[in-house]
Amino acid sequence: MSQWKKNKKILFGISGGIAAYKAPDILHSWIKAGCEVETILTKAAEEFVSPLVLSTLSGRCVWRESDFLSSEKGWKIPHISLTEWADIFVIAPCTANVLKMCAEGDSSTLMGAALLANRNPLLLFPAMNPNMLSHAETQANINKLMSRGHTVVNPDCGLLACGYEGQGRLPSKEVINEYVWRALYPKRDLEGLNVLITAGPTHEYIDPVRFISNPSSGKMGYALAKQAWYRGANVTLISGPTSLPVPVGVNFVKVITAEEMYDACIKNAPTADIMIKAAAVGDFRVEKISSNKIKRDKDMSLTLNLVQNKDIAAKLGEIKREGQTLVGFAAETQNFVGNARKKIESKKLDMIAVNDVLSENIGFESDNNKISLIIPGSNIEEIEGTKEEVADALFDAIILKRQGC
Numbered sequence: 001m002s003q004w005k006k007n008k009k010i011l012f013g014i015s016g017g018i019a020a021y022k023a024p025d026i027l028h029s030w031i032k033a034g035c036e037v038e039t040i041l042t043k044a045a046e047e048f049v050s051p052l053v054l055s056t057l058s059g060r061c062v063w064r065e066s067d068f069l070s071s072e073k074g075w076k077i078p079h080i081s082l083t084e085w086a087d088i089f090v091i092a093p094c095t096a097n098v099l100k101m102c103a104e105g106d107s108s109t110l111m112g113a114a115l116l117a118n119r120n121p122l123l124l125f126p127a128m129n130p131n132m133l134s135h136a137e138t139q140a141n142i143n144k145l146m147s148r149g150h151t152v153v154n155p156d157c158g159l160l161a162c163g164y165e166g167q168g169r170l171p172s173k174e175v176i177n178e179y180v181w182r183a184l185y186p187k188r189d190l191e192g193l194n195v196l197i198t199a200g201p202t203h204e205y206i207d208p209v210r211f212i213s214n215p216s217s218g219k220m221g222y223a224l225a226k227q228a229w230y231r232g233a234n235v236t237l238i239s240g241p242t243s244l245p246v247p248v249g250v251n252f253v254k255v256i257t258a259e260e261m262y263d264a265c266i267k268n269a270p271t272a273d274i275m276i277k278a279a280a281v282g283d284f285r286v287e288k289i290s291s292n293k294i295k296r297d298k299d300m301s302l303t304l305n306l307v308q309n310k311d312i313a314a315k316l317g318e319i320k321r322e323g324q325t326l327v328g329f330a331a332e333t334q335n336f337v338g339n340a341r342k343k344i345e346s347k348k349l350d351m352i353a354v355n356d357v358l359s360e361n362i363g364f365e366s367d368n369n370k371i372s373l374i375i376p377g378s379n380i381e382e383i384e385g386t387k388e389e390v391a392d393a394l395f396d397a398i399i400l401k402r403q404g405c
Contacts, residue, residue: 006034008184011086011120013111014054016044018161019093019127019170023049026092026173028057030180038082039063042098042111068110079113088183089118093127093170096138102150103141121183122150125176130166153179178248182230187392189399191232196272197225198265198279198312200240202258206304207290215364216280218242220329223387224276225250227395236272238264240279258282258309265312269319274398276327277313280364285309317348325402327394328352329371340374350401351375353383353394373397 010030014023023045030037037058041051043065051062063078083089091098091111098111102124107113115122124145132138133155142152153176156169170176199221203211218239225237225247235250238261246252253268255261258281269275284306294302313328320326328349330340333356340354353371355362362370362384370384373394383393 002033004186005181005184008035009085009087010035010037010180011082011089011114011118012037012039013042013089013091013094013098013114014039014045014049015042015091015093015095015098015111016046016048017093017095017127017170018048020045020048022170022173023092024053024057026176027054029173029177031057031059033177036060038085040078040082040111040114041065042109044095063110065110068113079107079110079117083114083118083120086118086120088121088123088180089114090123090125090176090180092123092125092176094124096126096128096132096135096141099124099126099138099141099145103144123179123183124150124152125155125170126152126168127155127170128168129160129162130164130168133168151179151183175248178226182249185230187230188232190228190274190395193233193273194236194271195225195228195233196236196238196265196268196275197221197228198238198261198277198281199225200242201280202240202261202282203256204258204282204285204309205289206286207292207294209293212282212284212286214280214282216240216242217365218244218279219365219367220369220387220391221276221278222247223391224278224394227388227391228274231395233274236268238268238279240281258285258312262310262312262315265316266319269316270321272324274325274327274402275316275320276329276394277316278329279312280331281312282309311347313343313347313349320348325350325398327398329355331355331357333358336372337374337380340372344374344376351397375401 014020027037039054040063055062067078101112102115105116107116146152155167156171157167158169159165160168200218201213201216203213205211222244225235228235229249237250238253253264255264287305287307316326326349330352332339332354336354340352344352352374362368369387369390373381373383383390
């Protein structure tokens, strides 16, 4: 459990769409993360999900439309007290009717009054029939809400309960939670910055079925992308082949070879404020790729002529403009500090994170990592933890560097 999630207060609004059946699972995931959850059900939502289930999972009463003007609650005016209590207001699913209610400031229901009283981050997850979603009125309401600074997350595409196929499905619990965690994350020091991150290995093909690569899983680069997005950055993730899901909220660029990664980096570098080279890029490629599978023959030997790939970090250092920060990663087996300092100088890096790839229980496939962070003019900092924790600590160092500390 991440400590910063503990005791966060989530006000959960559930409106009356078929996707409301997913609400208990979403709520339960927040409870397991250590959050506290209060729930508001619209009258229509009560037809889709049981208040008893939600109350049992949250350990709290569920607020229903009948509670809006009920004398039983006494001084505790729910639409005021709930929004004052909460850290964030999440509505999932959010029907077209609730979108309209929110956009127009309709306070005639408990949900509407709570929306009007709310001063916390508001996350809306629309889910409805594709024709309803694409209607001009619905889109106008979405645009109006986004212009006010609220987060409206696009629905997924697929087969809907109404029989239609298209955009309108409630995003998965995992996607919803990523937006919730981002809104609740205690650090927003990358707000408005563009962060370019590379991750994963590259594949340098020998023939159509064989390639030269390395064991990089991409986990460190993906953790960096996630943490940068949590902290408010606009993130571009350029990734070689991995088995990892694409991180939520990032501009994802898929590449295979080192040459493709080079081209993608050069294309995206001019607008980047921070560039982090976490990919394990192949240093060499086969000079001539066979167009057909190379067949093995008796007593056959095979010699591959390899040529160097372009040095991405060196090129980024060469074209780096004032105000950009360039961070390198180095996987080393010996003379870590000496080799790292040479790379800082030759590639014009602002800092470098060094991995000892021979260490056990860290590195490529592990969820944990240990780096030696080398910044010119500073002491070497040893950082160890989960890859998310290491990523967070690295961004702390980057922010300090950019502030001139």
